Amino acid sequence: MALEHAILVSLSERAGSGYELTRRFEKSIGLFWSATHQQIYRVLKRMEEAGWVAVDVVAQSGRPDKKVYTVSDRGRAELVRWLAEPDPSAGPVELAVKIRGATFGDPAKVAEEIVRHRAKHAERLDVYRQIEKRDFPAPAALTGRHLHQYLVLRGGIRVEEGQVEWFDEVLTALHHPKDAR
Template sequence: MRHAILVLLDDQEASGYDLAREFANSIGLVWNATHQQIYLELGKLNDQQMVKYRHIPQDGKPDKKLYRITDKGRDELIRWLRKPAAAARIRDAFMVKIAGGGLADSHALLRELDELTEMRRERLATFEELAHKLDNEGRDKQLFSYLTLRRGILDQQAWLDWASEVRDALTSREDISASV
């Protein structure tokens, strides 16, 4: 997560709230983080002098902290970018449920599949809207954001294709069970 934060801060100064919003809208395509995780990591990065912040007074609210990457943080980010990335691990509880589907109620799996499918369709629509916005602004200006976004779009599309296969298989299984 530290490197995701450094990537975001390399573009511009940001508050913890701004970073959480960016995790939800951009880098969240590839890395999820809660507000609490972000603030905890910002504290560590600050202690290690990889970021620093300035206070912005606000009327009627606590002061805002705007973080920016330091030279030490940028050096760490460059060092990390030069290293090969570890293979991604998949942690998907629904896939475990499908793997154990022989013991499961197909109707319950179908209901959960429908919920997840709706969430994935919404995410796909959001990603496609962001890609369209980047296209209109000139994709080359934010090429790496666009490439990351394309990966998110393809991932959602692949999951939806897989979900269609799962639906067909579970529906067929139910049809067979009903006829016995």
């Protein structure tokens, strides 16, 4: 579960209300991550109880009060911890949140996590390619059920290829920082 951490990253970039966060999750972040306002409100409440965020109630003329959330010291510490922690079950979306939040922790630790996941995906890609070679040596001749199974395998291969290439792009960029020259 990382909605908490996605919210921590977003609030670290800029403080905001639950409503504003909902909008953000519909756009930039939410292009690959979706969360309804109910979900966000509930998680924000939990985060407040845990002391990860502080609330500032802003009265407004004509419209309801706004609860502006800011990341607290405890929240910042939690984000740093999470960014450095290896998570073998993390998917691309979680990793994207870690990359986007790298500025608020240790980017080198994030890079290490990417290296681990790159290895896992490269291995999986290898398995897929072996299956492709073994079970579908002549794809042009396939029909029906076998063709459909082959097409799904092709999807898996393409996904893993894209993943590995992206990880490489990320690692190249993180390992050769322009500000360290």
